[in-house]
Amino acid sequence: MQILVRLLTTFPQAARAAALLAAALVLSAACNAVNPLGIPWLPSAGGHVGIPRAYESRLPEINAAEAFALYQPEEAVFVDSRDREDYERDHIPGAINVPMREWAEVWPEKESQLPREALLVLYCYGAHCGLSTRQGKWLLALGYSNLRVLDYGWSEWTKAGYPTVQHPSDGGT
Numbered sequence: 001m002q003i004l005v006r007l008l009t010t011f012p013q014a015a016r017a018a019a020l021l022a023a024a025l026v027l028s029a030a031c032n033a034v035n036p037l038g039i040p041w042l043p044s045a046g047g048h049v050g051i052p053r054a055y056e057s058r059l060p061e062i063n064a065a066e067a068f069a070l071y072q073p074e075e076a077v078f079v080d081s082r083d084r085e086d087y088e089r090d091h092i093p094g095a096i097n098v099p100m101r102e103w104a105e106v107w108p109e110k111e112s113q114l115p116r117e118a119l120l121v122l123y124c125y126g127a128h129c130g131l132s133t134r135q136g137k138w139l140l141a142l143g144y145s146n147l148r149v150l151d152y153g154w155s156e157w158t159k160a161g162y163p164t165v166q167h168p169s170d171g172g173t
Helices: 001-012 012-034 064-073 083-088 101-112 129-139 153-159
Strands: 076-080 119-123 147-149
Touching: 001 012, 064 076, 064 119, 064 147, 064 153, 101 129, 119 129, 119 153, 129 147, 147 153
Parallel strands: 076 119, 119 147
Antiparallel strands: none
């Protein structure tokens, strides 16, 4: 304790900086707690950290079996949020590729392929991929309302053995 007192008296600027930092942390935590778009500190019911609370109910997650049930009778349009190269290598049959990392470039040409009244199932790479959730937020802002996010995305779909379209990656055949 004496060392701390000696440091604070020797370096008064450091003491003020530490107090300012502590106040900023407390204030930001309080603002996040009351903000409906705040980032949760603990996992949601689905076990996800980092999805703002306002989007959890508007972007419901479904598992691969639920997605396949929508795929079978063609009740939904599947949207692949992964990069173009990965989509070209392998994807869910009939899925429309709207690469989230190229959103600004591809959206104008892809918008007409995604009817606003359709149920859209968004998917990306897997457990730690947030591309489909981020894409869902953009689609919500554009007026789409019937959206689902495939929990664990492409990895869960393929692990379950559901249909895929594979293309050779050697570029020649």
